[in-house]
Amino acid sequence: MKTALPLLSLLSLLALQGMALAETEREWVPYKKLVDVSRLDKFYALPAAERDKLDMYVHLTPSSKDVDVRTVQLTAVHSGGRTALPVDGEGNLRVGLNPKWLAEDVKIMTNQPKESKVAVSPGMNAIVPPGKEWQYAALMGSVAQSNAAIGKMAGALSMFAPTVRSVVLKFDQPAQVTIQAKAGTKQYMTDAKQQIRLKPDAALLAENPAMTVSVRPREAELDSE
Secondary structure, eight states: OSOOOHHHHHHHHHHHOBOOOOOOOOEEEHHHHHHHHHTHHHHSSSOGGGGTEEEEEEEEEEEEEESOGGGEEEEEETTTEEEEOBOOOOOOOOOOHHHHHHHHHHHEEEOOOTTBEEEEEEEEEEEEOSEEEHHHHHHHHHHHHHHHHHHHHHGGGGGGGGOEEEEEOOOSSSEEEEEEEEEEEEEEEEEEEEEEEOOHHHHHHHHEEEESSSSSSSSEEEEOO
């Protein structure tokens, strides 16, 4: 999510902005601290039914443009051995809440040089339902769910959190979304960026019609615009 979590990001960025990622493997950060600053503990503390449409992740932003985030390698070292923590091409790390790792005070190692600093912030997308056809609320219900989740995760500061207003479907090629509503079929085409922005419609959420995509999107970004 590009703009919907600046409040949570502010709390996290200040804590980890100075952390360095070494050519030879070295300790980067304790797993517990990564969980704390990225708010993963707050997210997984929510009942499953209040987060089942949301994809929570940790976003890494190198301070230098010379650092390709795709070269960042992270590894959790624990009593059971070593577990690779893949970072995708967008700089996103998806790691769940592991009580055993918290109890062991597991360390996360990195392959990056000490001089290569990185900022860490929480991110949240909508989960794209399986296949190419699903009910409208399965995707678009993520907007209301994300706002409720952010409010609980931010606590007393939730009044300063922006409101998520749309889902931006991102594709790797031209695509089309079709909604088979009772009032008539609605169709949406990708723009020049191969994206389709959808805002939740109260009537469609109540009707919950079938929604199809010509190709699966690679991402469903939650946005405050």
